[in-house]
Amino acid sequence: MAGGAVKSGSAGAAAVAPGHVLVVPSGNGVQWQRVDGAGRPVGPVTWAADPVAEVRRLELQARPRWIWWRTTEMYPALLEAGVRVERCHDLAAVENLLRTYEGEPFVPPQSAVREPVTPGRATQISLFEENAFGEGSGATPEGGTPVGPGGSDSVGPGSVGSGSVGSGSVGSGSVGSGPELPAGGEIDPRMLAVPDEVAAWVEELDNAGLTVPRTATGHVPEADPAGPTDPRRSDPTTSHPNSTDHGDQARHNDPTGHHAPADHLTLSDHLAPSDHLAPGGRPDRFSHPAPTGFPDHLDEGEPVVGPTPRGEQPHGLAGLLRLYATQVEQIADIRVAHPGFPLLVAAESAVCLAAVEMGRAGLPWSVRIHDEVLTELLGPRPAHHGRPRKLQTLAEEVAQELAPGSSGPGFQINQVNPDSPAEVLKALRRQGITVDTTRAWELKGIDHPAVPPLLRYKELARLHVAHGWAWQDQWVSGGRFRAEYVPGGVVTGRWATSGGGALQIPKVMRACVVADPGWVLVAADAGQxxxxxxxxxxxxxxxxxxxxxxxxxxxxxxxxxxxxxxxxxxxxxxxxxxxxxxxxxxxxxxxxxxxxxxxxxxxxxxxxxxxxxxxxxxxxxxxxxxxxxxxxxxxxxxxxxxxxxxxxxxxxxxxxxAADWANALVAGLRRRLSGLPDDQGRAELVFFQHDEVIVHAPAHLAAEAVAAIVDSGSEATSLVLGDRGVRIPLAAAPIASYAEKN
Structure with missing residues (x-):
């Protein structure tokens, strides 16, 4: 075969040169093979019985770019064994980027591990999810919650924002099933301060013979003096996104015949008409022939498989090899019109690594403080999963105001259940009050004695369900809140979580996030x-x-x-x-x-x-x-x-x-933190939400962690937005508790 015979790996195997390593589980071990930047085999297929030992050996020798189907399927076990990798190419994550680029519907990525709910373990709903209390997300526009495409101005299921991600929805909440239903010139390597993640892409594409016009990746040229509203600028609804010449700058044509230089910071370079798609709106994913050099087979009796249906995991090493080669070629094509796309791909794969590492590290969480907060707000923990005392008192007060005589000593079943919007609406109508929903904003306009206790009940009930004692039992262990993060879980590129509500920690719970003794939390967020x-x-x-x-x-x-x-x-x-x-x-x-x-x-x-x-x-x-x-x-x-x-x-x-910028921030921060001394403990990224990061670091590394965050923010601005004079402040400071953050 072209790539050589299958060999058996061992700790004493020969060294591997830096480059790319394609790896796939195989039986009780793994198969791996070196490939070049275009996806062509450059070494034999090797089988290793001990995946952890083999990856550790190769990572120490060469620090290759690992090419695998999904980071969450390979990386958790490696981290558990103490093996960290520097870089990867997540085929599934990149496939999502390419599919949506070509006009296919957005499909939220699968979460990593779906832990079955054990008997007696309460399932949780998202804090801001549409639920039995009749509330939506409660998110504000400043929190980044745009209006969804479904035709409603409300925020909640089916909308874009901080809600959930699922069928027809777009948000930054949860992804999953069950109760948490989810929404130029030459490249200057100094500008590409994520060198292995970006500059290498450009070199690999060219070395593979996939040469494209050399425009600056992620670095934006000077704006067209005419400005984006000048009539000479191309009409994005009629110009073809790939209508570009092969000069130093891509140019767009407009119907008047003028050729205006493309301004990569104006909308004309961000829009593409829907009629650029193939007939039926679905381009042929495998319309380009694969690069030459593929083996006829990987092993005797294992023929190279044909194209795999979009979104499905390819079969074996041969299927992954073909998919990677196809992706590289597509990225090279896209780079002509959108020079920053290789940076998007590299950052997306890098944050997949960061997300698994964050889940493994966990957010420091004090169970003692959590219990104190819950007891103060709700009353003592109930013995049999019922309502806490203060919630029960509020429920009885609501029932008494809405249905006099329905509560009191010895009364077992309230006639009005404040958890049921239907019952609340029915009770209000009996008293001559007509409202459409039990949302807080609508109830606040009603002058009725039941409204104040009902609003307080709803607020505390959401806290009890989303971050109460059952949540603590399920998600907090060993002093850490360990969530499952899903990069790209939202159509806009924002992250989601699969359970736990890590991206929706209410302000009242921030006091629970405290640094370990001798450690600090270094927190920062990008202002506006x-x-x-x-x-x-x-x-x-x-x-x-x-x-x-x-x-x-x-x-x-x-x-x-x-x-x-x-x-x-x-x-x-x-x-x-x-x-x-x-x-x-x-x-x-x-x-x-x-x-x-x-x-x-x-x-x-x-x-x-x-x-x-x-x-x-x-x-x-x-x-x-x-x-x-x-x-x-x-x-x-x-x-x-x-x-x-x-x-x-x-x-x-x-x-x-903004998500592009934030992912570049996380990728750069992950790299910088890995370079800090770890003899007294590793400084780790433990929280990320939209534009906010928290690093847990030994106290003596506080200044270095602050510098890592600030430098990563500056780098992200330069890489993604270019030198346009835009300032994105990222003030970082060491704190003992998340509650201290302004």
Whole structure:
């Protein structure tokens, strides 16, 4: 065979040169093979009986890029045995990026390990999930919750944001089944400060003979002086995303015949029309022939398999080899139009490693403090999984106000159950009060004595269900909260979790997150990330100047409204513009007048979505197309769906680009932390949410951990957004408890 005969590996085997190693479980061991950057075999297939020992040996010798189907299937066992790898190519994660880029529907990635619920172990629902209490996510726009494509302005199942991820939903909550239903010039290696994750890609593609125009990966050229609203700029709904010449800069054509230089920070490079797809909207994933050099077989009797259906794990080493080669070729093609796509691929694989490491390390969690918080808020822990005392008292008060005489000494079954929206609504109607839901915002408009205790009950009941004692029993062990993180679990690229609600820790529970004795938590978050991303993408000079202020909203108020004290008005106006709120306040008018390029970018994204088009992040992450039947039905319903999709695409460009930045941050931080001394304990990333990170580090490494976070933030800005003058502050500080974080 072309790759050589199958050999047996051992600890004394010959050294492996740096490069790529394809690895797949095989029986009780693993098969692995060295391949080049194009996916061509460059060594024999080797079988090893001890996967951990073999990976440890190869990692120590060569630190290769490991190519495997899914990180969560290979890496947990390695970490358990003390083996960390530096880099990988997660075929499943990259396949998701490529599928959505080509116009296929978004499918949330599978979670790592689905632990069966044991008898007596309570299952949990997400804190912000639509549930028996009639509440939605409760997330605010600043938290990054855009309006979903389903036609509703509400946030919850079926929407984009901090809810859950599942059928028809987009969010940053949970992925799973059961109660947590989920939503140029030459490359300068110094600019690619994740060298093994990005610069190597470019070199590998070229060495493999897949040469493409040399545009700067992730580094953005100067903006077109004409600006994104200039009529010479291409119309993204008619130009082909791959319509580019092979000069130093990609150029887009417009119907007038002008050739405007592509500005990679404006919307014209992020949008692609839906008619770029093959007939039926589904391009042929395997339309390109595989590179030559494939073995005819890997072993006697094991022929190379044909293409695997999209999203399914290929069969054996041969199937993975073919898939990797196809992916490399696709990435090279995409890189022509979107030079940052290799960075997106590398960062996506890197954060898959980081997510498994975070789950293994766990977030430090004090059971003692957790018990104290719950007891203070709810009363003592009930003996038989019933309502805690304070919850029961509130439930009886609600029942008494809604149905007098339904509660009291000796009364066993309340006629009004506050956990049941249907019963609450029925009781309110009996008293002449008509409301559509039991959501808090609607109840607050009712003048009735049952409302205050009902709102308090709902708040505490959510806490009891989502982070109560049953949650503690299930998710906290050994002083650590160990969640299962799912990078890319949201269509915008944000992370999700599979159970545990790690991305939804309420503020009242932050006191439970405490550093070990002799250790510190180093916490940081990017201030006002999405408005700063908007400034970078639009190239709006006025808004870029506002990013120099630590509080960008104050700067916007000063520039647009003439008074910095109008900060809240400017904030609400900008968030309304980014999330498509139906408002036209004086602040929004002033912002539109002062920052026309930024606001026009949002409007163009919305118009593209309304027309059924797709939009992309700065690195090329792509929103899914609408369903083929999305405009079927009465005109008023079609119009509502069109507007809803416009709100979705309006925010997708911003939120997905922010996720690009955040993943680059995590990838860089992971690399820097691995280089710190670990003789007294390893500094580890233990928490990540959208734009916030927490590192648990020995106290003597606090300053180094702070520097690692700050440097990683600067690197992410440079890699993803380029040198445009946009500042994304990332203030990091050592603390003893998460509650100390501002």
């Amino acid at each position: 990330l999405e408005p700063r991303i908007l400034a970078a993408l639009s190239g709006d000079r006025g808004m870029i100047a506002a990013t120099a202020d630590p509080d960008m909203y104050t700067a916007l108020a000063r520039q647009a409204l003439g008074k910095p004290e109008a900060r809240n008005e400017a904030k609400i106006g900008l968030l309304a513009a980014m999330y498509g709120a139906r408002a036209n306040s004086l602040a929004m008018v002033a912002l539109r007048r002062r920052f026309p390029q930024a606001l026009e970018l949002l409007e163009r994204a919305a118009r593209t979505g309304e027309d059924g088009g797709i939009v992309r992040s700065v690195l090329g992450r792509t929103c899914p197309p609408p369903e083929p039947t999305w405009q079927d039905g009465p005109p008023e319903q079609a119009l509502a769906r069109s507007r809803a999709r416009g709100r979705f695409t309006r925010n997708f460009v911003i939120q997905a680009s």
